[in-house]
């Protein structure tokens with residue numbers, strides 16, 4: 478099964494990334510009915526979508542390897558199974574590298590770190606939110622759009638990844654060679670991206686997305702597009718814009734983000750440059766004019782939360798529906 482998955486992996490060209498998921502049946506009793514295949518997006522770079530969040534695997538079977546991000550909670554078993562199919566049963570990575578600490582990127586981190594007995598690395602400015610020192614700046618549903626609407630129903634509890642979590646060392650990516658990490662703050666205070674200069678492969682987390690989560694059609698279809706990532710969770714729009722500019726200057730040939738199908742084509746550097754040039758913050762929102770102020774201990778100060786009319790409108794609609802139904806019921810009672 479391992480050989481089969483490796484062959485499949487090698488055989489898959491980048492175009493295959495856009496096709497429907499390839500599954501193989503494992504030969505031993507599986508934790509899940511199907512083992513997901515880690516797909517190759519560049520030499521020694523694998524991609525595993527777990528629900529709507531992506532995980533990346535840096536390194537090759539038989540060598541040192543590391544995992545970038547850890548997906549949603551409760552997905553550790555399928556991540557381990559996919560990793561074993563690619564790297565070999567009993568093989569383990571050197572480290573879990575976090576682009577940032579939002580729940581969709583760290584949900585299974587503790588389980589994975591415990592299973593493999595390995596450290597988790599994050600930028601120092603992200604650590605307050607991973608060690609129960611501070612909550613993240615609150616999300617901002619008033620920026621508008623599909624994911625912002627849905628963020629009203631998303632309540633992320635603070636996570637404590639001690640004793641596994643530690644600081645990313647300066648100028649070095651633990652567990653892999655040829656990669657560097659780049660501070661790309663804005664979406665979160667200590668957000669980082671990973672870049673391999675030799676062939677300009679970029680793992681960008683939520684600094685940017687390859688699907689438009691602000692539009693309902695983009696969210697449902699998952700159609701490839703360079704777009705803002707996690708708009709309601711972004712706590713500093715000016716820094717986000719500067720980070721997007723910095724990433725565009727790297728002229729990446731391949732971009733794998735936290736959300737969306739990874740992108741790779743000859744025009745990608747120009748597309749990224751155009752995207753950076755026309756990058757706009759939302760028209761309004763809590764962190765558009767003023768960022769959340771944070772430091773090594775987490776939140777220092779927050780701009781005032783704008784009035785969010787949607788919960789009010791929802792309650793008002795429910796009250797009106799209740800009144801209408803109640804009136805109908807009373808009429809019915811009177812008729813009897």
Ligand SMILES: [Zn+2]
Pocket residue numbers: 577579664683707710
């Ligand atoms: Zn995020």
Ligand SMILES: [Zn+2]
Pocket residue numbers: 530579581582683707735736
């Ligand atoms: Zn995300």
